[in-house]
Amino acid sequence: GENVEQHPSTLSVQEGDSAVIKCTYSDSASNYFPWYKQELGKGPQLIIDIRSNVGEKKDQRIAVTLNKTAKHFSLHITETQPEDSAVYFCAAEVLEYGNKLVFGAGTILRVKS
Amino acid sequence: DTGVSQDPRHKITKRGQNVTFRCDPISEHNRLYWYRQTLGQGPEFLTYFQNEAQLEKSRLLSDRFSAERPKGSFSTLEIQRTEQGDSAMYLCASSLVGPLQFFGPGTRLTVL
Secondary structure, eight states: OOOEEEEOSEEEEETTSOEEEEEEESOTTOOEEEEEEEOTTSOOEEEEEEETTOSEEEETTEEEEEETTTTEEEEEEOSOOGGGOEEEEEEEEOSSGGGOEEEOOOEEEEEEO | OOSOEEEOSEEEEOTTOOEEEEEEOOTTOOEEEEEEEOTTSOOEEEEEEETTEEEEEOTTSOTTEEEEOGGGSOEEEEESSOOGGGOEEEEEEEESSTTOOEEOOOEEEEEO
């Protein structure tokens, strides 16, 4: 089945710097890759997603890139702010009933002001 | 608020007791998912409903777990004879079509 690995597990950056989180997946049939942000005590919130027919997608300070050949995708956050501090999860769609998601283990991002 | 809601937000129970959680999906979303999240890990898929039909269950869902979605609206997840290993955050998500899923705030279960 699908396996998603995420790195790094923790990331500390200075406010204003960029942050990059990387994920790899195993099932070449996967076509959808969302990123979620989870704050303490809350459920995951979708922040950006990408489909396999697109190599890059950007939304203000957040961008995601996808390399289907290498089976990896990355989240890029520019001009980080303290409110970006949270746990970030990547996920890959599994093409079975219901398009369930398989998640990475998460990255704790700390933005120091 | 038109997002996914879950109740209760926190549940503390003693080992061996039964617990039931409720999820109300976004209105008109016909797909509903349950995930479990343990500390330091990403959510893990438990089960999935298309309208009222439960179409897939993970191997993580032992016989002590049961989920229902009567009339294709809200869903309940029941755990019988709880064990300490059941302590986790139980997340519900819903979607209209395709893989785009919106999550609720979760129910934090602590089994003493």
